[in-house]
Amino acid sequence: MAAEIPAADTADLEALARRGRLYVMETVAHSGAGHVGGPLSAMDLLVALYFRVLRIRPGEPDWAERDRFILSKGHSSVGLYAVMALRGYFGAEELQTFDAGGSRLQGHPDMLLLPGLDASTGSLGQGLAIGLGIAMGTRRRGLPSHTFVMLGDGEIQEGQVWETVHVAPRYGTGNLTAIVDCNGLQQFGWPLEPGEEHRGNRRDPWSGTNLRGVFEAFGWKVLEIDGHDFGEILAACDEVRAGSAGTIPTVILARTVKGRGLTFTEGRSEWHARVATAAEADAARVELADLPGGDDAR
Amino acid sequence: MTSSQREVWADTLIELADENPDVLVFDADLATSTRADRFAAAHPDRFFQMGIAEQGMVGTAAGISLLGYVPWLSSFGVFFTHRALDQVRMAVAQTHANVKIGAAYTGLQAGLSGKTHVDIQDLAIMRAMPGMTILAPADAAECAAMTRWATGTQGPVYLRLSRESGPDVFGPDYVFEPRRVILLREGTEVLLVSTGQQTARTLAAAELLGEDGISAGVLHVPSIKPVDEAAIAAVAAAVPIVVTVEEHTVIGGLGGLVAEIVTANVPRPVIRIGIEDTWGESAPNAWLLERHGLTPERIAERVRRVWNAE
Numbered sequence: 347m348a349a350e351i352p353a354a355d356t357a358d359l360e361a362l363a364r365r366g367r368l369y370v371m372e373t374v375a376h377s378g379a380g381h382v383g384g385p386l387s388a389m390d391l392l393v394a395l396y397f398r399v400l401r402i403r404p405g406e407p408d409w410a411e412r413d414r415f416i417l418s419k420g421h422s423s424v425g426l427y428a429v430m431a432l433r434g435y436f437g438a439e440e441l442q443t444f445d446a447g448g449s450r451l452q453g454h455p456d457m458l459l460l461p462g463l464d465a466s467t468g469s470l471g472q473g474l475a476i477g478l479g480i481a482m483g484t485r486r487r488g489l490p491s492h493t494f495v496m497l498g499d500g501e502i503q504e505g506q507v508w509e510t511v512h513v514a515p516r517y518g519t520g521n522l523t524a525i526v527d528c529n530g531l532q533q534f535g536w537p538l539e540p541g542e543e544h545r546g547n548r549r550d551p552w553s554g555t556n557l558r559g560v561f562e563a564f565g566w567k568v569l570e571i572d573g574h575d576f577g578e579i580l581a582a583c584d585e586v587r588a589g590s591a592g593t594i595p596t597v598i599l600a601r602t603v604k605g606r607g608l609t610f611t612e613g614r615s616e617w618h619a620r621v622a623t624a625a626e627a628d629a630a631r632v633e634l635a636d637l638p639g640g641d642d643a644r
Numbered sequence: 645m646t647s648s649q650r651e652v653w654a655d656t657l658i659e660l661a662d663e664n665p666d667v668l669v670f671d672a673d674l675a676t677s678t679r680a681d682r683f684a685a686a687h688p689d690r691f692f693q694m695g696i697a698e699q700g701m702v703g704t705a706a707g708i709s710l711l712g713y714v715p716w717l718s719s720f721g722v723f724f725t726h727r728a729l730d731q732v733r734m735a736v737a738q739t740h741a742n743v744k745i746g747a748a749y750t751g752l753q754a755g756l757s758g759k760t761h762v763d764i765q766d767l768a769i770m771r772a773m774p775g776m777t778i779l780a781p782a783d784a785a786e787c788a789a790m791t792r793w794a795t796g797t798q799g800p801v802y803l804r805l806s807r808e809s810g811p812d813v814f815g816p817d818y819v820f821e822p823r824r825v826i827l828l829r830e831g832t833e834v835l836l837v838s839t840g841q842q843t844a845r846t847l848a849a850a851e852l853l854g855e856d857g858i859s860a861g862v863l864h865v866p867s868i869k870p871v872d873e874a875a876i877a878a879v880a881a882a883v884p885i886v887v888t889v890e891e892h893t894v895i896g897g898l899g900g901l902v903a904e905i906v907t908a909n910v911p912r913p914v915i916r917i918g919i920e921d922t923w924g925e926s927a928p929n930a931w932l933l934e935r936h937g938l939t940p941e942r943i944a945e946r947v948r949r950v951w952n953a954e
Contacts (some may be wrong), residue, residue, distance in 0.1 A: 457739055465707070469734045475700040476735055479707020479715075482692075487711050506731070509700030517692075 356576045362432055363393045364634045367607040369428035369441055375627035379453065381443040383617040384498060385425025387529035387602040390574045392429040395494060399583040404434040407461040408423035413491050414464040414480050418473020419498035419527065420454040420618070427451050435462045465492075471504025473497065474524055478514050481522035481595075492590045496525045500532030500551045515565035520592030523583075524566075526557075527573065531615045546604055546613040561597045573600030606631055648809040649787040649841075650748050654679035656791040657716055658686040663712070665690075666796060670705050671718040672698045678748040678757030678805075680718035693863050698723040702731035706854075714742060714795055720754070720825040721763035721804065725770060735937045737773045738759045744794050745802045751840065751891035752919065752936065753808050753929040762924025767839075768896030770802045771869055777822070778868040780804040780840035782813040786866060789820035797822075804840055804868075808929060810843040813864070823872045825841035827879060834947055835877070835883040839865045839898045845933070848940035849889070849947070856944070858951055865898060876902060878908035885954065887915045887947055891938060894918040917943060 367387050375379040380585045396402070400413045417426045426445060431438040436450075443449035450460040454468025465476045477495035484491040497507065512523055535548040544550050558568045561623055569585065571578040579600070604618070605611030622630070647655070661667040661683070673696045675681040684691035694701035698719055705715035717724070724732055724745050736743045747766065754762045777799060781787035787805065794801040813828070828843070829850050838846035843864045850860040863879050865871060867928050880886050886906055888899040899916030906914050919936050921954065932940045937946055 376683035395781035464710070466734060466739050469730050472699075472703050472731060472735055475703025475731070476707040478700075480710055481707075482704070483708040483711030483713055484710075486713070489711075506699040506703070510704070513694055513697065513700060513704075601912070 357549040359390075359397060359576045361394050361542045362397060363389050364607070366393055366425065366428040366432055368630055368634050369431065369438065370424050371608070371622045371627045371630035373424050373428065373441045373444050375622040375624050376442050377445045378621055380424045380621065381421050381619050382611055382622060383528065383531065383604040384419060384422035384527065385428070386529045386603045386606045386608070386611060387573070388419070388422050388425050388496060389429070389607065390576065391496065391525060391527065391579060391600055391602070392425055393432075394576055394579040394583065396429045396433045398580055399587075400494070401491075402611045404462065405604050407435065411491060414477070414484070414493040416465040416467060416473040416477050416480075416493070416495045417455055418467050418477075418495050419470065419501050420467030420473075422498070422527075423451070423453065423455050426455065430462055439551070468636045470498070471506040474507055474510040477522055477524075478510050478517070478519060481519040482517055485519070485521055490590075492521050492523065492587060494525060496527060498529040498549075499526055499530065500535070502526060503551060511561065511566065512562045512569055518593035519595050521590045522595040524595070524597040526597060526599050527602050528599055529602045529606075531604040531613070531618065533615070533618045535615060546615055548615045549571060552629060557599060565594065567594045569596060570599045570601070575603035585623070647784050648782060648807065649784065649805045650679040650807060651682075652784045652787045653746055653791050653803070653805055654682040656788045657683050657795075660792060660795050661687045661690055664795070668692065668708065668713050668715045669718055670694055670701050670715050672696060672701045672723065674719050674748070677720070678718040678746065678924075680746070698728040699731045702728045702743070702850065703735045705743045706731075706735035707738065709742040714744065715747050716744045716746050716795075718746050719748065720761060721750035721766050722761055723892055724802070725763060725766040728855060729769065733773060739778050740775050740799050742798055745800070746805060747802055747804045749779075749807045750804045751787040752805055752924060752932045753806060753891070753937070755807055756857070756926050756928070758926035764891070764893050764919045765923055766802070767868055767890070767892050767898065767908060768900065771896065771901065775800065776869060777801045778804070780866060782839075782841060782843040782864055782866065783810060784812065785814045785816055785818040786820065789818050790866070793820045793822070806841045808841070810841045813844050813847070820866070822867050823870050824863040824867065825872050825875050825879070826866065827861065828864050829860070829862040831859045832885065833883060833885070834951060835857040835861045835880055835886045836889055836897065836943070836947070837863045837865060837886060837902050838889045839868060840891060842889055842938060845938060845940050846889045846943060849943035852940055852944035853947055855924050856948060858948065860947065865901070868898065868901060871901065873905045876905050879937045880906045880912055881910040884912065885915065885950060887917060889938065889943055890918045892918050894920060915946075917946055
C-alpha cells in the first residue's frame with residue numbers, strides 16, 4: 347500500500363497547500379466564478395488527504411481498492427480541483443477551464459465528467475449518505491477501502507445529514523469518516539450581537555450547540571483537531587484508518603479559518619462566494635510567495 | 645384478479661436475488677405496506693432498513709450501486725417524487741446511478757390515506773428528469789416482467805406500482821420491451837391511450853363504446869420514458885380523436901406526453917381524462933375512480949360526449 351502514498355514530509359505539505367491556495371485564487375480570478383473562503387479553509391485537509399492519507403492511484407482513478415473521497419460541500423470544488431491537479435489527476439493548466447463551457451471542471455463536482463471523483467455533489471447535505479453506501483458496498487465486496495466525506499459546518503444544518511448520522515452506526519461502518527470543515531462561517535448566517543465575538547464576522551453556524559456531544563450521542567467517535575495543523579490532521583487520519591475494520595464511524599471536527607492563508611480573506615464571510623479580482627490574485631501571489639518555501643508557489 | 649403489483653414486485657425480487665447475489669433492497673420503514681417484508685424474510689442479509697429517512701436511503705443506495713450492487717428502494721411513490729426528489733435528482737438521475745425505485749401506492753388508490761400519500765403527479769415530475777426510465781405496469785405479469793427487466797438493465801428506473809389488485813391484461817408469457825407501446829384493441833373512430841392499471845378500465849370502456857357503435861381502439865403505454873414516439877404518432881394518425889386516460893393529474897403525465905407527440909406529428913384533438921388540477925383525498929377506491937371519471941362507465945360517457953360534439 348505504501349507505494350500509493352507519496353512520502354511528502356510536513357514541509358512539503360505546507361508548500362503544496364500554499365500552491366493550492368494560489369491555484370484557487372488564480373482559478374477564481376481567471377474564470378470570474380467560484381468560491382474562495384471554503385476552498386481555502388479546507389486546503390490543508392485536502393492536501394493532507396491527497397498526499398498522505400488516501401490510498402489512490404491518480405493514473406488509475408477507478409482502481410477498485412482505492413480509498414474514496416467525497417467533497418460533500420461541493421461548492422468548494424475549486425479547492426479540490428487545485429489539489430487533484432497538484433496530485434497529478436490532470437495538468438494544472440486545465441484549471442483555467444473551470445466553469446467554462448465544455449469543461450470537466452464544473453462549478454460543482456461531476457463524477458461523470460472528471461475521473462477521480464467518487465460522487466457528484468453540490469446540493470448540500472447529500473455526500474454523507476452516498477459515502478455510507480460506498481462504505482457498506484466496499485466492505486461487502488471485501489475491499490480494504492476507507493471512505494472519507496468532507497462536509498461544511500454550515501452544510502450540516504441540512505436534515506439529510508442527520509438521517510445518515512443516525513443510520514451509519516447501525517451498519518457498523520468503521521470504514522466511514524466524516525470530516526467537518528468547521529470554518530465558522532456560512533454564506534450569510536446570523537449576525538453577531540453587539541459585543542459578541544466569534545472567529546469570523548458572523549456567528550458560528552453551530553453557536554451554542556455541542557456538536558461533539560451530538561455526534562457521540564448518535565454513536566460516532568469524535569476527534570477534534572486543528573484543521574490547519576498537518577501533524578494533527580495526519581494523526582487523526584491514522585487513528586480512523588486503524589479503526590477501519592471496526593464498527594464505529596468517526597467524525598473529525600476540524601477547526602479551520604474561512605479564507606485561511608491570505609490576510610484579506612481570513613474570517614470574512616463575504617469571501618464565501620466572492621470572486622477574486624486580478625489584483626487580488628496578484629496580492630495572493632505576493633503573500634504566498636513571502637512565506638518560507640514560497641518559491642514553490644511560482 | 646391476481647396478486648397485487650406490490651406482491652408481484654416483492655416476489656419477483658426474491659427470485660431475482662436467488663439468481664443474482666448483487667440484488668439488494670433498501671426500505672424506509674414501509675416494508676409491510678410495500679411487501680418488501682417478504683424479501684426481508686427471504687434474504688435478510690440483503691435487506692437494509694434505513695429508517696423513516698427517504699433522503700438518506702436514496703443517497704446510500706446511489707453509493708452502494710457504485711460497487712456494482714443493484715439496490716431496489718421500497719417506499720411510497722410520494723416519498724421519492726416529492727420528499728426525496730432532490731436526492732433522486734442529484735445522486736441518482738444526474739449520475740445515471742443503477743438505482744431502482746419501487747414506488748408503491750401510486751395513483752389515486754393509496755389505501756384511504758388521502759392527499760398526503762396519494763401520488764398523482766409522479767409521472768409529470770419524473771418525466772422532467774433526464775435519463776430516468778419510467779415504467780407503469782398494467783397488471784401482475786407486466787409488473788413481474790418490468791421488475792426483471794429493470795434489474796438487469798443499467799441505469800435509474802422508476803417503477804410505478806399500484807397498491808391494489810386488478811384484472812389481468814396480459815398472459816404469463818408477456819415479455820417487456822422498453823419503449824414499446826401496445827395496441828390492445830383496434831378502433832377506427834377514437835383512440836384511447838392509457839397506462840398502468842388504468843389500462844384495464846380503459847379496455848372495458850372501449851367495450852362499452854363498441855356496444856354504442858363507437859369504434860374505440862386502446863393503446864397501452866407501459867414505458868412512459870423512453871417511449872416509441874413514432875408508434876404513438878402512427879396510431880394516432882389513423883383516428884380523428886385521441887383520448888388519454890390516466891390515474892394521474894392531466895398535467896404533464898401520459899396526457900402531456902401524448903399531446904406533445906400528437907401536436908408535433910399528426911395534429912388531432914387530444915382529450916385528457918385524469919385528475920383535474922387538484923389534490924387527492926381519503927375515500928374508497930371506487931368512490932375516487934368515480935369522482936375523477938376513471939371508471940369504464942364514466943370514461944365511455946365522456947368519450948360519447950366528445951364524439952357527439954365533433
